[in-house]
Amino acid sequence: MTAAAIASRQRTLDSVVATARRNTWTIGLLGFLALLLAFTKLIQPSYGVAAVQGLGIGVLPLAFAAVAQGVAVIGGGIDLSIGSMMALTSVVTATAMQGQGEEFGVAVVVAVLLLGLALGAVNGALIVITRVPDIVVTLAMSFVWAGVALLVRAAPGGGASHWLMGLATGSFANEWVPKAAVVLVVTVAIIWIPIRGSRLGLSIYAIGSNRPAAFRSGVAVGRTRFLAYALTGLFAAFAGLSLTASTGIGTPVPGPYTLESVAAVVLGGVSLAGGRGGVFGPIVAVVVLQLIATDMTFLNMDSNLALVAQGVILIGVVMFGSLIQLRRARA
Amino acid sequence: MSATPPANRWLRVDAWRGLLRDRPIIPLVGLLVLLVVVIELADPGIVNPEWASVILRASVPLAILAGCQTLTMLTGGIDLSVAAVASMAGFVTATLVNSPGGVIEGIAVALVAAALAGLLNGIGVGVFRVHPLIMTLGMSFVVLGLANVWQLQMVQTGAGVPSSLRTLGTGTFLDVLPYSLVVFVPLMLLILLGLRRTGFGRLLYAIGDNPVAARLSGARAWQVLIALYVISALMAAIAGLLITGLTNTASVSLVDTSLLPAVAAAVIGGTSILGGRGGFGGTIVGALILTVLTALLTVLGLPEPTRQVLFGAIIVVVAAAYTRVTAES
Numbered sequence: 001m002t003a004a005a006i007a008s009r010q011r012t013l014d015s016v017v018a019t020a021r022r023n024t025w026t027i028g029l030l031g032f033l034a035l036l037l038a039f040t041k042l043i044q045p046s047y048g049v050a051a052v053q054g055l056g057i058g059v060l061p062l063a064f065a066a067v068a069q070g071v072a073v074i075g076g077g078i079d080l081s082i083g084s085m086m087a088l089t090s091v092v093t094a095t096a097m098q099g100q101g102e103e104f105g106v107a108v109v110v111a112v113l114l115l116g117l118a119l120g121a122v123n124g125a126l127i128v129i130t131r132v133p134d135i136v137v138t139l140a141m142s143f144v145w146a147g148v149a150l151l152v153r154a155a156p157g158g159g160a161s162h163w164l165m166g167l168a169t170g171s172f173a174n175e176w177v178p179k180a181a182v183v184l185v186v187t188v189a190i191i192w193i194p195i196r197g198s199r200l201g202l203s204i205y206a207i208g209s210n211r212p213a214a215f216r217s218g219v220a221v222g223r224t225r226f227l228a229y230a231l232t233g234l235f236a237a238f239a240g241l242s243l244t245a246s247t248g249i250g251t252p253v254p255g256p257y258t259l260e261s262v263a264a265v266v267l268g269g270v271s272l273a274g275g276r277g278g279v280f281g282p283i284v285a286v287v288v289l290q291l292i293a294t295d296m297t298f299l300n301m302d303s304n305l306a307l308v309a310q311g312v313i314l315i316g317v318v319m320f321g322s323l324i325q326l327r328r329a330r331a
Numbered sequence: 332m333s334a335t336p337p338a339n340r341w342l343r344v345d346a347w348r349g350l351l352r353d354r355p356i357i358p359l360v361g362l363l364v365l366l367v368v369v370i371e372l373a374d375p376g377i378v379n380p381e382w383a384s385v386i387l388r389a390s391v392p393l394a395i396l397a398g399c400q401t402l403t404m405l406t407g408g409i410d411l412s413v414a415a416v417a418s419m420a421g422f423v424t425a426t427l428v429n430s431p432g433g434v435i436e437g438i439a440v441a442l443v444a445a446a447l448a449g450l451l452n453g454i455g456v457g458v459f460r461v462h463p464l465i466m467t468l469g470m471s472f473v474v475l476g477l478a479n480v481w482q483l484q485m486v487q488t489g490a491g492v493p494s495s496l497r498t499l500g501t502g503t504f505l506d507v508l509p510y511s512l513v514v515f516v517p518l519m520l521l522i523l524l525g526l527r528r529t530g531f532g533r534l535l536y537a538i539g540d541n542p543v544a545a546r547l548s549g550a551r552a553w554q555v556l557i558a559l560y561v562i563s564a565l566m567a568a569i570a571g572l573l574i575t576g577l578t579n580t581a582s583v584s585l586v587d588t589s590l591l592p593a594v595a596a597a598v599i600g601g602t603s604i605l606g607g608r609g610g611f612g613g614t615i616v617g618a619l620i621l622t623v624l625t626a627l628l629t630v631l632g633l634p635e636p637t638r639q640v641l642f643g644a645i646i647v648v649v650a651a652a653y654t655r656v657t658a659e660s
Binding site: 078132133141143149154262263308309311318323 | 646
């Protein structure tokens with residue numbers, strides 16, 4: 001083996017180690033998820049293909065919502081209007097697709113994604129122009145988007161193209177791989193990975209981690225925040241589409257997705273202070289939370305205790321994280 | 332030479348800016364009066380003592396919940412657990428109505444449970460430095476879940492909203508002054524004076540304005556924060572009891588729809604979500620504005636969706652106005 005080959009192998013190894021180190025939290029979560037799946041199989045031997053596919057469909061909307069929230073939080077903001085944007089994009093999809101052909105459905109999906117991008121862009125523009133704190137603007141806009149959703153459709157209803165519903169149900173290649181999971185990972189990977197590697201991605205992390213420093217280094221802070229919120233809107237539209245895909249209808253009243261997405265983001269290793277974490281950790285966190293709730297039903301525990309557990313886990317994980325930081329600060 | 336103010340000083344933009352910055356309550360009251368005038372013009376004769384009484388009854392619980400947000404926002408925090416705690420308090424009291432201790436026992440259990448939730452919030456935020464948003468969000472899951480468990484346990488015993496709470500929530504003196512003011516006015520005075528005149532109140536501002544400076548001046552932030560979140564939870568419980576009486580309903584999710592309006596009322600009232608700026612007076616007017624606005628939009632025959640859209644738009648506009656005047660000082 002030549003010295004150059006050894007050096008190149010060393011470099012590959014280094015980069016693998018560096019990637020693992022950067023994603024410790026996500027890898028740990030994945031490990032925990034594997035343990036949890038094994039535990040589930042142990043307490044409920046009939047847990048099988050159907051349940052895994054159900055899990056895939058069940059987590060899809062919240063997983064996309066968590067990705068959307070992840071982008072906003074990494075950029076140092078927070079978006080409390082995600083649930084409302086999901087409701088709006090979902091009712092628009094269901095209303096437009098009702099009684100229409102399959103090809104028209106494709107056009108609807110494209111239009112709804114653009115709509116999501118536009119909703120997020122409005123949020124971002126308002127935040128940048130008015131200089132009102134993100135949390136206040138998105139809180140106010142959550143009323144606005146939910147109101148518009150009710151204007152589009154006063155009651156749950158509408159329809160969905162068969163191919164859209166087909167995307168969320170069933171399996172892919174192997175019966176153990178839910179199609180919903182593939183759709184989720186592929187969509188997020190196609191959109192987020194190129195962005196993360198680009199100048200825009202670096203800028204989003206930079207303004208989240210230290211805004212004045214980012215500004216002084218020549219990052220266009222306003223434009224980056226605007227684009228980050230537009231991206232959040234886009235992922236919220238994906239979440240709204242998956243709501244329609246999994247239920248076949250559109251519901252104008254926002255679900256509990258906004259606050260649950262904040263919880264998932266934090267559990268997924270994204271710092272609320274911004275600039276830290278990724279979007280895949282939150283996805284794993286959503287699956288873990290869902291599986292814990294399922295397990296508690298299998299153990300014949302009151303399903304409401306699952307909610308308690310979710311709260312305790314959320315607080316516990318953040319407490320643990322801040323304790324480590326406090327100790328580090330002292331050392 | 333003492334500078335005499337020019338005669339036309341109120342015609343200058345700066346003067347209005349200064350007014351909005353230093354005494355935000357004056358323009359807010361102006362906005363409230365304007366809304367009342369508009370509602371009278373839209374439906375002549377609607378503004379009368381009975382109408383005012385209805386508005387007051389609806390505003391009191393909202394103002395208390397917004398007070399929780401105001402106090403926590405002054406320190407740079409927020410309390411998202413108020414809705415769950417308030418619903419829980421009303422629900423627990425209703426389920427214990429047939430217990431030996433009756434209503435008093437129910438209220439006592441509810442207040443103790445609320446104080447416990449607040450204590451845990453305070454320990455999390457103050458001692459373990461958990462972000463208030465996360466701490467109180469997690470606590471709201473815990474409280475809601477436990478309230479649901481309680482609901483299943485208590486389902487056989489029968490429950491009902493105690494008549495005393497119904498009277499407190501809906502009754503009026505001489506058909507005008509709501510009984511709930513008996514609870515609200517002392518609480519309001521306590522908070523207003525507490526914020527201005529006591530060390531505790533000044534500490535809230537100090538911690539929110541500059542936590543490092545507050546610590547260097549000897550403030551023990553963790554003690555203040557624990558007390559603060561206990562107070563906030565107790566206030567939420569009181570608001571929950573009033574809402575339970577007002578609506579004659581006991582449910583574990585009764586107050587959920589008031590959470591975001593409570594934050595909105597505090598923001599409209601001039602309290603900065605970043606901490607250190609604001610007060611309870613503005614919040615009360617903010618709660619009144621939101622209630623009158625809802626009434627106005629109903630009178631105008633606007634459907635619920637349009638109301639929500641306008642609601643959101645107004646919050647953005649008012650918050651933007653504050654940010655503008657405070658940023659340029």
